[in-house]
Amino acid sequence: MSASLSHPSTADTGQGSVPKPPHALAERRGWAWGGIVTALGGLVAFVASTPLYPFEDSDIIDNARMVDRLDGSAMWWVFVLQVTFTATALAAVIFGAGLRRRLDRQCPAGSLVPATAYLGMLLVGVMSLVGSGMGTELFHNLRMSDKTDPDTIIGDFVDINTYGWVWSGLLLTAAALVVAAFRQGAVSRWIGVVSLIFGFLLLVTQLTPFQYMALFVGVPYLLILGAGFAFGRGRAIE
Numbered sequence: 001m002s003a004s005l006s007h008p009s010t011a012d013t014g015q016g017s018v019p020k021p022p023h024a025l026a027e028r029r030g031w032a033w034g035g036i037v038t039a040l041g042g043l044v045a046f047v048a049s050t051p052l053y054p055f056e057d058s059d060i061i062d063n064a065r066m067v068d069r070l071d072g073s074a075m076w077w078v079f080v081l082q083v084t085f086t087a088t089a090l091a092a093v094i095f096g097a098g099l100r101r102r103l104d105r106q107c108p109a110g111s112l113v114p115a116t117a118y119l120g121m122l123l124v125g126v127m128s129l130v131g132s133g134m135g136t137e138l139f140h141n142l143r144m145s146d147k148t149d150p151d152t153i154i155g156d157f158v159d160i161n162t163y164g165w166v167w168s169g170l171l172l173t174a175a176a177l178v179v180a181a182f183r184q185g186a187v188s189r190w191i192g193v194v195s196l197i198f199g200f201l202l203l204v205t206q207l208t209p210f211q212y213m214a215l216f217v218g219v220p221y222l223l224i225l226g227a228g229f230a231f232g233r234g235r236a237i238e
Contacts, residue, residue: 096118
């Protein structure tokens with residue numbers, strides 16, 4: 001007695017019998033918005049600091065006169081600065097972490113480029129947090145300005161608009177992206193060109209006694225990088 005064994009027919013399945021390759025997943029780009037937010041945070045910090053300097057040149061030799069020129073809104077502009085610096089710091093670290101993950105996928109194994117790019121953004125975040133801390137100190141000194149030494153208040157003004165603006169860590173990120181573009185082919189060459197140009201401008205700010213000017217170079221640089229990674233053609237994740 002023979003039993004017939006039934007096998008699934010492949011006659012009418014066409015290409016269905018051929019295993020399909022796994023679908024490539026689109027790369028998530030939410031991290032790239034961290035670069036845009038960081039840049040916008042730097043721009044807001046600049047705008048919010050402008051009302052804090054209603055001084056005449058002749059006032060510079062007298063801190064008490066400089067404090068007297070401040071009105072009640074100064075304290076709240078400082079509060080805006082504090083919140084802005086905090087948001088900027090968090091966004092910078094998120095952008096750096098996402099950039100490292102992106103570079104890890106494309107750079108050769110063991111490359112220092114991903115970690116260097118991340119550490120540059122981490123330094124930007126650290127300096128922004130330092131600026132935020134100075135904002136807290138200045139806010140309360142302005143709140144109790146009648147009990148605070150004018151020299152202390154003006155010193156805080158100088159600090160908040162120095163520490164929070166020192167974005168020199170971007171030098172590391174820019175240098176890493178130059179290597180990633182031209183040596184390792186991990187990012188588009190136009191990113192390498194932009195990083196080379198802005199990296200040079202950042203270096204100029206650090207070779208002069210105006211390190212806080214790095215903010216004005218870093219804002220357009222991060223806007224370009226963030227937009228490029230957020231809206232540019234992404235590579236599929238295998």
